Amino acid sequence: MRSSEWLLRSYSAGFGRLMYDTCLAIKNGDREYSQLFVQLSLFTFEVEVQNGQLYGLTGAWFPAGVTVTCFTIYNCHCSFELVENVPYDLPFEINSTAAKPLYQAWMKLLDLAQERIHVASYYWSLTGKDINVNDSSSKQGEDILKRFERLLAENVSVYVAASMPTLASNSTDLELLEEKGAHVKKVDFGHLTGGVLHSKFWIVDMKHIYIGSKWQRNPWRWLFLGCLAKDLWKTFTTYWDLGHANATIPFPWPHNYSTHINKHQPLEVEFNGILTKAYFSASPPAFCPEGRTHDLFAIISIISEAQKFVYVSVMEYFPTSRFLHPERYWPAIDNALRRAAFNYRVQIRLLVSCWTHSDPAMLYYLRSLRALNNPHAHISVDVKLFVVPVLNHTNIPHGRLLFHFIGTSNWSEDYFINTAGVGLIIKQNSTNQQRRQLPIQEQLKNLFERDWNSKYAVNLEDVQGNTCI
DSSP: OOSSEEEEEEEEOOSSBBBGGGGGOBBBTTTTOOEEEEEETTTTEEEETTTTTTEETTSEEEEEEEEEEEEEEEOEEEEEEEOOOOOOOOOOOOOOOOEEEHHHHHHHHHHOOSSSSEESSSEEEEEEGGGTTTOGGHHHHOOOOOOHHHHHTTOOEEEEEEEOOOSSOOOOOHHHHTTTOOOOEEEEEEHHHOBOOOOOOOETTTTTEEEEEEEESSSOOEEEEEETHHHHHHHHHHHHHTTTTTTOOSSOOOOGOSOOOOSSSEEEETTTTTTEEEEEEEESSGGGOTTTTEEHHHHHHHHOOOOSSSEEEEEOOBOSSSSSSSSHHHHHHHHHHHHHHHHHOOOOEEEEEEEETTTHHHHHHHHHHTTTTTTGGGGOOOEEEEEOOOSSSSSOOOOOOEEEEEESOBBTHHHHTTEEEEEEEEEESBBBTTTTTHHHHHHHHHHHHHHHHHHHHEEEOOOTOOOOO
């Protein structure tokens, strides 16, 4: 794993134009830098070279006597791995597609930790006693919690930003870690935005990243390791720095929270040897400093750019608000899907979780979307419900997959206007012929189709009445 930033030169600039020969690139084999940046005090500018001179986005004239640091970003090499946690009472067909177990991936990340771990989470509920359940499924969560304790004993710093209010009112996980030396901040999103901190991610040693779903005994999926850690850390700091009493959201955010990596300028990296363009998005808009792409804009852009299909796996789907009173109609994503299906004949597949706590009103909206399906006109809109068997515990899929968007938000208005979430957008064009590695979206597609074709996926038209269980 290489750092993506290579220091070129730091010096005191004279008045006038910054010349290219003062920022001679460090040569490393035959690789050329993909982007060149100039840092002026607290501000960083991407620059372009024209006629031997550097031109910044805000102009190339710098005052005398300031310290200028030139650095470049090379095409760094990262590894990306999909992981999932399939409940033990949810068996799939033998030899069906599968990703690495989440427990193994988490333990691996914790084993890699040497200095510090940053965690953004809605809430923690890793033990059975949190929910008054004596169940063997709690063992892995309890192992994870004990591993965090050992890391704290080994002087690894742990920083946790969690939501306030929280659903895990009986959980003592964070209090236990705090007693062991963890730094914990409860971010009052109820006061700040009227929502919650719904993001779930880790940053380990500013090198490795996990993006996933709920911090409970049976989380669902996604793991990412790579060069974007520092950019995700900027989103973490927007939570962490407001984790105090009477905090207010700055407007605008100071420049050190801004990013140059976004939809219009994705970072070019190699994931598993495949050239990739990637960036993080975030919600809500108030927590998107300058340069950060908003989740909703990223999702709608991806849908509008689709040429063949859009496959979506999501916990809830509502073209309305959910927690505002009175509720209001919000068709942003619903319209984007309909437009793609009708105008461009893009195949739409929507796999939505259905469990004991699902709001039956969701079925009306899903049936409305499904009604657009018209095979004779080559309009393909299909909806299935992923119904999970309920024994003595509840497990639901929380993944959000849209072609090459991985996010942490459910799909209703509240999750985009007042709730904190993150998304990872990935674009790859080819396979790695040497490793025979599938592009990430192909791996995601295989997992989606496994779920779609499984016995747990029920056709919407086969559901009678207003409940799916």
